[in-house]
Amino acid sequence: MTNNREKLCHINELNDPGAKGFEITRNGLELAFFIVKKDNQVYGYQNKCPHAGINLEWRPDDFLDMDKALIQCSVHGALFQIESGDCVAGPCNGNNLQPVQLEVEQNGDIFLSP
Numbered sequence: 001m002t003n004n005r006e007k008l009c010h011i012n013e014l015n016d017p018g019a020k021g022f023e024i025t026r027n028g029l030e031l032a033f034f035i036v037k038k039d040n041q042v043y044g045y046q047n048k049c050p051h052a053g054i055n056l057e058w059r060p061d062d063f064l065d066m067d068k069a070l071i072q073c074s075v076h077g078a079l080f081q082i083e084s085g086d087c088v089a090g091p092c093n094g095n096n097l098q099p100v101q102l103e104v105e106q107n108g109d110i111f112l113s114p
């Protein structure tokens with residue numbers, strides 16, 4: 001069986017709520033994304049704001065608002081639901097972050113799906 005999943009980290013490496021950014025190269029393409037942990041669930045999104053197409057964080061791994069209730073773009077302040085990636089406020093209201101598929105093993109290891 002071929003297994004080309006990429007291990008990203010262990011679920012215990014993330015605060016709850018918390019986030020972590022990644023940049024990997026797959027098939028010659030650079031992929032920037034981040035994962036968010038909330039209520040012991042993890043969600044993955046491309047690190048690309050639908051407003052201007054640029055990275056969301058202003059410092060490494062800082063993707064959440066002050067209350068850690070929503071994902072926040074640091075550039076113009078758009079806010080996104082952690083669970084769905086839907087924008088709920090800001091200049092891209094009505095758009096959404098593009099999800100990336102994650103797999104969480106029973107031992108807590110998190111992988112990027114092939």
Ligand code: FES
Pocket residue numbers: 049050051052053054073074075076077078090091092
């Ligand atoms: S670039 Fe994200 S809100 Fe403008």
